[in-house]
Amino acid sequence: MxxxxxxxxxxxxxxxxxxxxxxxxxxxxxxxxxxxxxxxxxxxxxxxxxxxxxxxxxxxxxxxxxxxxxxxxxxxxxxxxxxxxxxxxxxxxxxxxxxxxxxxxxxxxxxxxxxxxxxxxxxxxxxxxxxxxxxxxxxxxxxxxxxxxxxxxxxxxEDRLTRQRRDTRLSTWTDNEGMWNLRGRFDPVTGIRMAGRLDDAVGILFAEQTPELCPSDPVEKDKFLRAHALDRLVTGITAADDEARDGNDHRAIPISAGSARHAAVLAVIDVDAPAACSCGAASTATTVEWPIPVEVPHRVLVELAADADVVGVVVRNGVVLHAPGEMNLGRSTRLASRHQRRALRSLYRCCAVPGCSVGFDRCKIHHVVWWRHDGRTDLANLLPVCSKHHSRLHADGWVVELGPNRELTITLPGGRVMSTGPPRRSAA
Structure with a gap:
């Protein structure tokens, strides 16, 4: 045309x-x-x-x-x-x-x-x-x-089962109603194991009593029970946990992958520059981040907080002033520790590349000075980037520089420069 x-x-x-x-x-x-x-x-x-x-x-x-x-x-x-x-x-x-x-x-x-x-x-x-x-x-x-x-x-x-195993996927997202969604595709062998495990869990947990709010429609009831059975299989919630939470006498099922863990609540205290207050004192803003990407009622947050491990991190103008754990691991390990990831999370909500909105949980921790070039696993040398941009950083010759306050400068091979100031998180 x-x-x-x-x-x-x-x-x-x-x-x-x-x-x-x-x-x-x-x-x-x-x-x-x-x-x-x-x-x-x-x-x-x-x-x-x-x-x-x-x-x-x-x-x-x-x-x-x-x-x-x-x-x-x-x-x-x-x-x-x-x-x-x-x-x-x-x-x-x-x-x-x-x-x-x-x-x-x-x-x-x-x-x-x-x-x-x-x-x-x-x-x-x-x-x-x-x-x-x-x-x-x-x-x-x-x-x-x-x-x-x-x-x-x-x-x-290629063997069909091999191909199916290669194509196994699991994705999660939060919809417009605030519900956390999970969708997966599994090879038949894995699917049979998972389906059997779910069926057993439903029979053991809900043979005598169904959870509160369970629908009466048989099809919807089955979906409801399988969702709750999956919750218990993944989190390892026991009968005692259930009784403490909602008073129901659900049965426990054996969990082979360890016991339930307490939720970790990250409290980020962002200390602004002293000039931010007319009296000359520093002003602060605190962001509380829960390990669930959905909105829940205030009363539920209160209940969760009573049983949560609260971790405080203090940041100021792109610098972590205080965080639990060792922040500088040198050449002792290539992988960032849980403490380092938590400190980085206190600074970044998503991929550090300007304009990228991929959440922190889906980011890799990149060594600004590459590990193979004797880079250290120290907080000052670590940056969260999504998988796609991580591959670009390594394959396409992007030059990354971090300033003393984590001012980020990315120079592309063609000479184009992208830059940002210190990372900031808005207060909750």
């Missing part, structure tokens, strides 16, 4: 919108024109990202800045651009407005399910099915691509 054709469609949309009472056919044709213009614009955007990647060592940061979006959105846009670059027929269909970015993203997801060495073949198969994408919905095209993935996996000579 040419720019002139885009202009024609834009005029048609405006003409339909100008009608006082357009009929259904006119509205539908204008909506199709809107979809085609959007697809054309997305194709141009992807092509520009491809050009950007040839001149910027961290194009995702530029994409996020220009689009006023997040780094995660920028990563998705970069992946889409890479897919279109590898599939010219799909790129032409998008430029012509006959498919949508959803069709392109279905190819990207299919690639991610395959080993890198098989992805080029998959893209070729997906490109040969462009007519299916043009004629069908995103869901229909996705189902067709999933069939191709299964065919390729069955032809790759």
């Amino acid at each position: 040419t720019p002139a054709a885009v202009a024609d469609r834009a005029r048609h949309i405006a003409d339909v919108r100008a009608l006082e009472q357009p009929d259904s056919a006119a509205i539908r044709s204008a909506m199709v024109a809107t979809r085609q213009i959007t697809a054309w614009a997305e194709a141009q955007h992807a092509a520009l990202i491809g050009r950007l990647a040839s001149v910027e060592s961290f194009p995702e940061a530029v994409i996020a800045e220009v689009s006023k979006g997040s780094l995660s959105d920028a990563v998705k846009a970069r992946e889409r651009a890479d897919t279109l670059d590898a599939a010219p027929a799909i790129a032409d269909a998008l430029t012509g407005g006959s498919i949508t970015t959803g069709h392109v993203d279905a190819i990207t997801r299919g690639c991610q399910r395959l080993e890198p060495g098989r992805r080029e073949e998959f893209v070729e198969r997906a490109s040969s099915l462009v007519d299916v994408a043009v004629a069908g919905t995103i869901a229909e095209y996705t189902r067709r691509l999933n069939l191709e993935v299964k065919r390729m996996q069955s032809d790759d000579g």
Whole structure:
């Protein structure tokens, strides 16, 4: 689709919108024109990202800045651009407005399910099915691509169980209702073990008495009981714990992986500069962080606090003034200790790379002066970064510098510089 054709469609949309009472056919044709213009614009955007990647060592940061979006959105846009670059027929269909970015993203997801060495073949198969994408919905095209993935996996000579074990995944997130969600995919052997363990736990725990608030619907009741059984299997809650918490006489089940642990509550005391107060005294703000990423009622927090291990960390202008445990381990160990991670958590809520919102719990602890270059496992040499940026730091030649107050400067190979001042956490 040419720019002139885009202009024609834009005029048609405006003409339909100008009608006082357009009929259904006119509205539908204008909506199709809107979809085609959007697809054309997305194709141009992807092509520009491809050009950007040839001149910027961290194009995702530029994409996020220009689009006023997040780094995660920028990563998705970069992946889409890479897919279109590898599939010219799909790129032409998008430029012509006959498919949508959803069709392109279905190819990207299919690639991610395959080993890198098989992805080029998959893209070729997906490109040969462009007519299916043009004629069908995103869901229909996705189902067709999933069939191709299964065919390729069955032809790759790899044992199916090995492949399933490799594809085992578990993810967690908090939804808009404040509920903590868990979703996983497990190979059949692991699944059988887990299912059996859950069934046994449900039978032992709830044979005589069900938990409070258990639904009466049989299907929902089963889901409710399995969720509570999983809670007890993971946390190791015993009958005594249950009785102390809610008065119910649930039975204990043997936990092979150790006993229950107390929740650790991190209390971060952020001491501002003395000038912050007119009287000349230092002002403080305290942030209390619970080990659960969800909102809970105040009364529940009070109950948890009574049985929690409260750990206090004092910070000021990017510097940890006090934290329990040894902060400097030198060359004695490569891995950051629990105490060091806790101190870093008191400074950073997420990945230290500017603009990245990946939470601290999903970050790796990076040695600013690399371990292989005789870097030390000391707090001043440690920085939390997400997995994606950690790989970029090591593979793409990013130069990282930390100032005395953890002022961060990242110099990219092309000369672009990203910098931030001392890390700060807002008070709760």
